[in-house]
Amino acid sequence: MAGxxxxxxxxxxxxxxxxxxxxxxxxxxxxWSWQGMLYLIVPTIAYIALIIVPIVMxxxxxxxxxxxxxxxxxxxxxxxxxxxxxxxxxKAFVNTLIWTAITMTVPxxxxxxxxxxxxxxxxxxxxxxxxxIFLPSTxxxxxxxxxxxxxxxxxxxxxxxxxxxxxxxxxxxDWLGDPNLVLYSLVAxxxxxxxxxxxxxxxxxxxxxxxxxxxxxxxxxxxxxxxxFHITLPRVxxxxxxxIALTVVQSLRSFDLVYVMTKGGPDNASALLxxxxxxxxxxxxxxxxxxxxxxxxxxxxxxxxxxxxxxxATREAFDE
Amino acid sequence: MTRSGVxxxxxxxxxxxxxVVLRGKQASRPRARRRYSITASVAAGIVxxxxxxxxxxxxxxxxxxxxxxxxxxxxxxxxxxxxxYVRAWTTLDMPTLxxxxxxxxxGGALINVAVTFPIAFFIxxxxxxxxxxxxxxxxxxxxxxxxxxxxPLYRIAESIGLxxxxxxxxxxxxVYGIPFSLLIFRGFFAGIPRSLDxxxxxxxxxxxxxxxxxxxxxxxxxxxxxxxxxxxNIWNExxxxxxxxxxxxxxxxxxxxxxxxxxxxxxxxxxPAAALLVAQLPTLVLYVVAQRWVVxxxxxxxxxx
Numbered sequence: 001m002a003g004x005x006x007x008x009x010x011x012x013x014x015x016x017x018x019x020x021x022x023x024x025x026x027x028x029x030x031x032w033s034w035q036g037m038l039y040l041i042v043p044t045i046a047y048i049a050l051i052i053v054p055i056v057m058x059x060x061x062x063x064x065x066x067x068x069x070x071x072x073x074x075x076x077x078x079x080x081x082x083x084x085x086x087x088x089x090x091k092a093f094v095n096t097l098i099w100t101a102i103t104m105t106v107p108x109x110x111x112x113x114x115x116x117x118x119x120x121x122x123x124x125x126x127x128x129x130x131x132x133i134f135l136p137s138t139x140x141x142x143x144x145x146x147x148x149x150x151x152x153x154x155x156x157x158x159x160x161x162x163x164x165x166x167x168x169x170x171x172x173x174d175w176l177g178d179p180n181l182v183l184y185s186l187v188a189x190x191x192x193x194x195x196x197x198x199x200x201x202x203x204x205x206x207x208x209x210x211x212x213x214x215x216x217x218x219x220x221x222x223x224x225x226x227x228x229f230h231i232t233l234p235r236v237x238x239x240x241x242x243x244i245a246l247t248v249v250q251s252l253r254s255f256d257l258v259y260v261m262t263k264g265g266p267d268n269a270s271a272l273l274x275x276x277x278x279x280x281x282x283x284x285x286x287x288x289x290x291x292x293x294x295x296x297x298x299x300x301x302x303x304x305x306x307x308x309x310x311x312x313a314t315r316e317a318f319d320e
Numbered sequence: 321m322t323r324s325g326v327x328x329x330x331x332x333x334x335x336x337x338x339x340v341v342l343r344g345k346q347a348s349r350p351r352a353r354r355r356y357s358i359t360a361s362v363a364a365g366i367v368x369x370x371x372x373x374x375x376x377x378x379x380x381x382x383x384x385x386x387x388x389x390x391x392x393x394x395x396x397x398x399x400x401x402x403x404x405y406v407r408a409w410t411t412l413d414m415p416t417l418x419x420x421x422x423x424x425x426x427g428g429a430l431i432n433v434a435v436t437f438p439i440a441f442f443i444x445x446x447x448x449x450x451x452x453x454x455x456x457x458x459x460x461x462x463x464x465x466x467x468x469x470x471x472p473l474y475r476i477a478e479s480i481g482l483x484x485x486x487x488x489x490x491x492x493x494x495v496y497g498i499p500f501s502l503l504i505f506r507g508f509f510a511g512i513p514r515s516l517d518x519x520x521x522x523x524x525x526x527x528x529x530x531x532x533x534x535x536x537x538x539x540x541x542x543x544x545x546x547x548x549x550x551x552x553n554i555w556n557e558x559x560x561x562x563x564x565x566x567x568x569x570x571x572x573x574x575x576x577x578x579x580x581x582x583x584x585x586x587x588x589x590x591x592p593a594a595a596l597l598v599a600q601l602p603t604l605v606l607y608v609v610a611q612r613w614v615v616x617x618x619x620x621x622x623x624x625x
Contacts, residue, residue: 032449035527036442040454043435046495051461054472061471068475117364124361129368131611135375138607138614140556142574143596146581147378150593158377161393192374197618204619246622253465256558260578277467282563287471294467305463312503313456 055298062292067285079292089293091268092276096252096300099187099272103251104244107191111198111243116232118199119206120224130203137196141189145260148189152176152261176262179269186257186270194250198243205239206232238311245308252301273297382593389589404590408580408598411591416569417576418602421555424490424572429550431494432501433543440505441531445514455506462499466559477564486570489561493554500553501546504621508542509535545617548610552603573599 062079066072083089114133118126136144151158152175160172175185209231217227255274258264264271264279271279273293281290369376381389382404383397408414443451473492477485517530525533558574565571580588580595597604607614 031447033442033447033527036438036447037449039435039438039442040448043439043495043498044454046435046491047458047461047498050473050492050495051464051469054469055464057472058468068478120360122357122360123364124356124358125365129364131615132368132372134611134615135372135604135607137618138552138556138603139600140558140574140603142556142558142577143600146577146592146596147374149581150378150381150589151374156390156393156589158374158393165394192371197622200615200619201622242622249463249465253467255467259558259562260581274465274467278559278563281471282474291471294465294471297465298468301463301465305460309456309459309463313452313459 058291058294061288062295064288066287068287072288075288079289080296082289083292083296088268088271089276092264092271092273093296095183095269095271096254096273098183099190099254100248100251102184102187103190103194104248106187107194107198108240108243108247110191110195111200112202112236112240114195114199115202115206115236116228119203130199133199134196136193137200139193141193141256142260144189144193145257148185149176149261152185177266179266182262182266182270186261189257189261190251190254194247198247201239201243201246202236205236209235242308242311245304245311248304249301249308252297273300378593378597382590382597384590386589404588404594405598407591408595412576412580412595414573414598417571417573417599420486420570420576421572421574422602423486424493424561425551425554427490428493428497428554429547431490432497432550433546435494436498436501436505436546437536437539437543438531440502441509441535442527443502444506444509445517447527455502458499458502460499461496462503470559470563473560474563485565485567489564492560492564493550493557496560497550497553500621501550504546504549504617505539505542507620508539512538541613544610545613545620548606548613549617549621552606552614555603 061072063074063076064072065075065078083093114130117123118130118133120126123129149157154160154172154174154177157175159175163169163171173181176182213231214227217231222230253274254272255278258270258272258275259278262270264275274297277290277293277297280286280293380395380397381393383400383402384395385401385403388395388397439448442448443455446452448454477488512535517534520530520534521527555572556574561572561575565575568576577595577599580592
């Protein structure tokens, strides 16, 4: 704490007319810090060695056929053309698109509704309720997978048990065994978890909205829904772009849930690209093909990643 | 200006996203008090409790015996039994699994903060060449799927005979977390008045001195936020762990807990519930203790401070 006392004294000393500050600022700008550059060396090398180089290596490997033991054999774009004829790949690809379409809408919408409701002054204990909704976001998809296996189990699972209990027994399903259903059972878990993060992000955005806007609208006779659609929704639009980009990028790489809950089954019905890549690379040891699938995942997420990075990187340019 | 003046100034520049403080200010308005609606509050509370039902279900299942669960799956665990926890603890070798996770998460988080804290400062102050380009260069790592880097990392691990793989994964986690931490730290530093460190430099303080004596004492909340978030992220990570650690004495708890899952051959209900709660307990406790930092940090990390 002594440090901050010290800091505050300095703060008083340096308060001066803004013109002089900006002059000083301009002078500093040209001065690069040798120590700063030294600090930068180790992280940059580690980052290049452990992230950038592996990306390049994966991209290169995608043009080879290799199982990791024999010398790689150059096959050009064969690994990519092979995808077209690979039924399992097509299934995983379509599943991933469905998965992403759901995750970019459902948790985003749920999170927005939660954020709007749990910011309403009519609700007591908002902070606590928000903290509870956010709780699953701090858990791993592995433990959530185990948790939802208890819910989805066809013979003793809680979901079928509850349906039977409230007289909706005809709705009971083999949630993880039915090929037409399993993908949606899994994406529900992901959506359940991700709604919390979406809510937190929207919450931050909603709290920037001046209370006066809502009060004025109320005076003018706008009801809750109208206030939501005419004040909240337009104001959270910038946040929504970030949230959707983040959700898409996260869901395109989904792997954990599939691995834990279904291993892609039954009959590839719940395989996603992120999981299919793992199986091809590390189970079947088609490392070149696996690398090509990783490249496809990267390319699919690229547009959203660019949108996201641009938003995040330019955001602060405004502040300064 | 007093010390509390600085604190409040820092507060005002750190994005407050949990709403506790912001709302606290607004609650001083006389009108706010009367607007609570009991119906709305109760309804919201019920919805939230139902939303978290899978969590409560695991909790109550873990305290019941398997016979009780089959008989009445939804009843409360009265009296609670702890057999499942004992079994989870012993059959899974929990001390080793939790210990490995702790090494990974704590080691990775500490390395990450140690390398990211200084560079975030110099990047935020644009004191290194092409600071903005460097920032974006690091930010790219945030968007790269693990699948895109896992295979070369695996080949390297394979070729060096997996010597000290836990240490290797600690380093990988420390580096893989740089983009996210950089985003949070840079946003935080941008909110600290430039004049603070510039005046110290005019007084003859070195750059490292500024960092340690002026910036570090103000950065407690940001450092804590990043440490907690990195800890939780690494604790929950799965793909790297399952691919890169292929001998069981090194497994973290996310990998080691898998055998308890339900299957045709192994049907026990309370064991998986208890095991998953034990596996997640450290981060749950961390979340309860540091809830505001976690939520604020994740928000700041996602939208850039």
